[in-house]
Amino acid sequence: WKLKYKKEIFIVLLLVIITLFSVRTMVRNTNWHDPITLYKHDIPLMRPNFSLENALAFEYFKINDKANALKHAELSVAIYPTFVNLTNLGSIQVETGEFKKGKMSYEKAIEKGNNYYPAYENMTLLLIKQNEMYEAKNFARKATETFPMSKKLWLYRIIAEYKSGDYESALFAAEKYYLLSNTQDSYDIYVRLQKKQPLNIEIK
Secondary structure (H helix, E strand, O other): OHHHHHHHHHHHHHHHHHHHHHHHHHHHHHHOOOHHHHHHHHHHHHOOOHHHHHHHHHHHHHOOOHHHHHHHHHHHHHHOOOHHHHHHHHHHHHHOOOHHHHHHHHHHHHHHOOOOHHHHHHHHHHHHHOOOHHHHHHHHHHHHHHOOOOHHHHHHHHHHHHHOOOHHHHHHHHHHHHHHHOOHHHHHHHHHHHOOOOOOOOOO
């Protein structure tokens, strides 16, 4: 009798738990329209939350709402700076033309997480776009040592080495880039450098 009674209690409790989860799921479904709507709903309930603020900033950035992206990225970093949200903040700052602030954010991200390769990729790209080739070259060399499997870093290093006039180092980087990428474009870059032909690589 006791065993049967315990089983009945267990079944009732299980049904209650399932019902509660079902209700919770239905409530969450009413909140869902898109990621921005969901994050905007959750943030006031869980404030302060650096992770949600960073996620909301990223969603705004994807739809090119730079003002809101910047606002929430700054809030995320103000709550708790990490190498991820600092990198995202830097990307948004660069896109809004705040290049010096973007560079500082990347530097802080690298200080906090020296194994987070997107911060290194973004920093190298920024230095190239700002035509700071000497710094870009030196930074790219260290970055490719730290992250030898990053195709972007090897590509950026090719550009920095080539524009700095160091063609041998550019050829070395091109070989590494081709071995990693194994694409027609990477092969063409390597061949052009081998033949000392002009090189023009477009980067976004």
